[in-house]
Amino acid sequence: MSDQNTNSTSLPVTGKQEFTITVYTENQIGILNRISTIFSRRKINIHNLNTSPSEVPGIHRFNIVIEETEEVIKKLVRQIEKQVDVLKAYFNTNDEIIWQEMALYKVPTDVIVEKVKVERLLHQFGARVVAIRKDYTVFETTGHREETDKLIAALEPYDLIEFVRSARVAIIKDSRGFHDKVKEFERRQPGEEVIENEFLDKQEEVFTM
Amino acid sequence: MDTLEITKKKTVSEPQTTTSISGSEAVLEILIAEKVKTIFGYPGGAIMPIYDALYDYREKLNHILVRHEQGSIHAAQGFARTSGEVGVVFATSGPGATNLVTGLADAMIDSTPLVCITGQVFAHLLGTDAFQETDVVNITTPVTKWNYQITDANEIPSVLAKAFYIARSGRPGPVLIDITKNAQLQKFDYKGYVKNNHIRSYRPKPNVRPAYVEEAAKLINSAKKPFVIFGQGVILGNAEKEFKEFIEKAGLPAAWTILGVSALPSDHPLNVGMLGMHGNYGPNVLTNDCDVLIAVGMRFDDRVTGRLDKYAKQAKIIHLDIDPSEIDKNVKVTVPVWGDCKETLPLLTALVEEKTHKEWLDKFEEYKQKETEACFDKDLRPQSGKISMGEVMNLINEVTGGNAVIVSDVGQHQMVACRYAKFNQSRSNVTSGGLGTMGFGLPAAMGAKLGTPDRTVIAIVGDGGFQMTLQELGTIMQNNIDVKIVVLNNEFLGMVRQWQELFNERRYSFTDIQSPDFVALAAAYNIAGQKVSERADLKKAIRKMLESDSAYLLEVMVGKEHNVFPMVPQGCSVSEIRLS
Numbered sequence: 023m024s025d026q027n028t029n030s031t032s033l034p035v036t037g038k039q040e041f042t043i044t045v046y047t048e049n050q051i052g053i054l055n056r057i058s059t060i061f062s063r064r065k066i067n068i069h070n071l072n073t074s075p076s077e078v079p080g081i082h083r084f085n086i087v088i089e090e091t092e093e094v095i096k097k098l099v100r101q102i103e104k105q106v107d108v109l110k111a112y113f114n115t116n117d118e119i120i121w122q123e124m125a126l127y128k129v130p131t132d133v134i135v136e137k138v139k140v141e142r143l144l145h146q147f148g149a150r151v152v153a154i155r156k157d158y159t160v161f162e163t164t165g166h167r168e169e170t171d172k173l174i175a176a177l178e179p180y181d182l183i184e185f186v187r188s189a190r191v192a193i194i195k196d197s198r199g200f201h202d203k204v205k206e207f208e209r210r211q212p213g214e215e216v217i218e219n220e221f222l223d224k225q226e227e228v229f230t231m
Numbered sequence: 232m233d234t235l236e237i238t239k240k241k242t243v244s245e246p247q248t249t250t251s252i253s254g255s256e257a258v259l260e261i262l263i264a265e266k267v268k269t270i271f272g273y274p275g276g277a278i279m280p281i282y283d284a285l286y287d288y289r290e291k292l293n294h295i296l297v298r299h300e301q302g303s304i305h306a307a308q309g310f311a312r313t314s315g316e317v318g319v320v321f322a323t324s325g326p327g328a329t330n331l332v333t334g335l336a337d338a339m340i341d342s343t344p345l346v347c348i349t350g351q352v353f354a355h356l357l358g359t360d361a362f363q364e365t366d367v368v369n370i371t372t373p374v375t376k377w378n379y380q381i382t383d384a385n386e387i388p389s390v391l392a393k394a395f396y397i398a399r400s401g402r403p404g405p406v407l408i409d410i411t412k413n414a415q416l417q418k419f420d421y422k423g424y425v426k427n428n429h430i431r432s433y434r435p436k437p438n439v440r441p442a443y444v445e446e447a448a449k450l451i452n453s454a455k456k457p458f459v460i461f462g463q464g465v466i467l468g469n470a471e472k473e474f475k476e477f478i479e480k481a482g483l484p485a486a487w488t489i490l491g492v493s494a495l496p497s498d499h500p501l502n503v504g505m506l507g508m509h510g511n512y513g514p515n516v517l518t519n520d521c522d523v524l525i526a527v528g529m530r531f532d533d534r535v536t537g538r539l540d541k542y543a544k545q546a547k548i549i550h551l552d553i554d555p556s557e558i559d560k561n562v563k564v565t566v567p568v569w570g571d572c573k574e575t576l577p578l579l580t581a582l583v584e585e586k587t588h589k590e591w592l593d594k595f596e597e598y599k600q601k602e603t604e605a606c607f608d609k610d611l612r613p614q615s616g617k618i619s620m621g622e623v624m625n626l627i628n629e630v631t632g633g634n635a636v637i638v639s640d641v642g643q644h645q646m647v648a649c650r651y652a653k654f655n656q657s658r659s660n661v662t663s664g665g666l667g668t669m670g671f672g673l674p675a676a677m678g679a680k681l682g683t684p685d686r687t688v689i690a691i692v693g694d695g696g697f698q699m700t701l702q703e704l705g706t707i708m709q710n711n712i713d714v715k716i717v718v719l720n721n722e723f724l725g726m727v728r729q730w731q732e733l734f735n736e737r738r739y740s741f742t743d744i745q746s747p748d749f750v751a752l753a754a755a756y757n758i759a760g761q762k763v764s765e766r767a768d769l770k771k772a773i774r775k776m777l778e779s780d781s782a783y784l785l786e787v788m789v790g791k792e793h794n795v796f797p798m799v800p801q802g803c804s805v806s807e808i809r810l811s
Contacts, residue, residue, distance in 0.1 A: 048432050051380075052378070059373045063373060100556035100560075101556050103555075103556075104554065104555075104556045106377045106397055106432065106433045108432060207431070213431070214389075217383060219357060220354070220382070221353070221354035221355035221382065222355055
């Protein structure tokens with residue numbers, strides 16, 4: 023269970039800090055709600071949340087970032103793991119994971135053309151051009167929150183048009199055998215197919231009362 | 232990652248024949264295959280296809296038409312609690328389904344196995360604010376162990392198989408399956424029904440770790456003042472026998488939560504009484520005196536523990552629970568014994584030494600004497616003044632000999648009923664413990680009776696809670712359900728009034744409640760009844776009620792401003808329990 027992966031932290035029990043929760047789940051409609059209510063019920067704010075298929079079809083992986091005490095996070099993770107459609111849940115401090123967030127910045131093309139300073143700035147932050155249009159250019163950076171925040175601040179005076187960032191994706195440092203285990207798990211008993219509503223666009227074809 | 236593994240492979244025997252039936256018929260076939268005999272429900276537009284199919288299954292399935300969906304789910308809870316089987320509920324979409332929410336929350340917090348089937352609008356209408364459409368799956372997510380929406384009849388067999396398995400396995404709980412109308416009507420190839428006994432992502436019980444069992448046994452063997460506190464886990468695990476053997480061998484005094492009470496006979500010499508806010512004196516005070524506290528299938532509810540920072544701080548704590556999330560949730564545990572107590576208790580019994588702890592047991596006896604003199608003598612056998620709730624329970628015990636099922640509502644009478652009622656056998660006390668749902672008593676008693684038809688079922692309700700669900704008198708009348716209803720009428724919302732008296736300077740803010748003529752009301756439903764205000768008439772009236780061969784309502788006028796003592800005031804430690 024969850025407390026088996028908590029070995030490396032020796033934190034004071036009081037005092038909140040950032041934790042990344044990793045959850046492997048079935049690919050089922052409603053599981054997102056079931057997990058998110060565990061936080062909202064206790065009035066805990068989710069800083070960011072990423073959910074997408076894992077490397078194994080049929081199994082999804084969540085990354086949830088919240089700030090809490092270790093005491094609270096342990097209880098939360100047990101509540102998550104208790105859910106029928108959850109395979110496994112872990113929690114880690116920032117020093118136990120490698121993580122990245124991706125960010126996109128949309129800037130007027132003429133500003134870049136005119137102002138060398140902007141180009142230098144983008145170079146300095148390792149930004150990559152994703153799209154160039156006559157009126158705007160989109161850059162991308164990948165890194166930690168503080169780095170993207172710095173670039174936003176730096177671009178602020180130069181007419182930043184739009185900005186968006188992704189949730190955190192995180193790899194656990196001590197995760198030997200994860201991939202094989204997830205693969206083996208799916209191989210031995212494949213997950214069930216998601217059945218979606220096939221009727222939503224058939225309103226006019228069905229007689230109802 | 233080490234526990235991410237498949238425990239056992241599901242045994243699949245492919246059914247042979249295929250027949251084309253409707254989703255609705257499949258639902259009913261599956262209920263029969265799951266050996267369901269009783270359904271509590273209420274029809275409506277979105278569940279009409281299932282009710283239409285039910286018309287042809289009337290001989291095989293006993294459907295009880297309730298008067299309100301809340302009544303159906305409380306009845307199913309009562310049924311599940313006395314029978315040990317899964318309670319089944321039918322309700323329609325929208326208001327039908329939302330009326331189940333209180334019962335779902337109650338069943339969730341009290342770990343009661345239920346499968347609720349709700350009708351839903353046609354799949355193509357989902358999200359259009361169609362007539363009687365409500366997002367039932369999302370509304371019920373926090374109050375169900377699992378829920379699912381079916382939009383295609385082909386899903387029905389496997390989803391219902393999961394529903395029953397999830398509801399009854401591990402720590403039981405309520406499951407809700409929402410079925411859109413098109414899926415109920417849809418004809419599909421029904422290949423028969425295979426029960427589910429494995430879901431790859433779901434672990435009903437954690438593996439037992441022998442090292443912890445050994446450690447726990449060592450602590451118990453070294454203890455001078457060991458104390459067992461037990462809850463409904465013993466009953467849900469069918470571990471009454473194993474529990475008794477455990478405490479008898481090690482000579483352990485045992486106190487119960489109100490959901491655990493009937494797991495151990497009331498007159499057992501090691502049964503030392505009730506825990507918590509209105510529990511017994513000894514068990515509360517001595518929680519803070521014991522050296523090893525052994526919790527079995529209970530979850531350290533705040534009404535049991537009082538102030539946590541002053542709760543059993545001197546003791547080493549052993550916690551036996553099937554649900555790993557209960558370990559360390561409220562109380563930090565010295566030794567967690569994870570697992571089904573049906574398995575862990577015998578392991579522990581094998582390792583504990585035979586002892587009697589006579590001196591320690593005498594201490595409980597001393598406290599019992601004190602509280603008997605201070606509270607119980609005048610509560611159970613008052614010589615003057617108004618009738619007390621305690622004496623009503625005392626006389627009921629006398630007449631039933633402790634063989635009846637007692638179903639209580641919520642409030643003062645609940646505390647009195649749970650503390651004083653005598654029980655000879657398990658699954659005899661039905662009450663809303665965790666949620667404290669007023670209105671639970673009457674419908675739960677109907678279900679309790681149907682769950683155990685050969686036993687006497689007595690509902691003990693207050694004048695407040697009774698008025699929340701008294702429409703179910705209609706269900707009792709129509710189905711001839713033999714429940715004995717005792718209304719303890721103090722013309723107040725008594726528990727709140729007691730708090731207002733003790734903590735709000737007698738500012739009785741909206742707790743004074745008027746009632747109709749309950750006996751006349753029962754008569755309107757063709758239910759016999761009697762009202763008693765005088766002590767001299769009480770015993771005879773109780774006898775008359777219990778001798779009648781059908782439902783009966785006995786209204787007893789009790790002291791208006793009687794209080795329930797002992798009491799641990801909120802925010803106090805269990806050892807600060809007050810006798811007056």
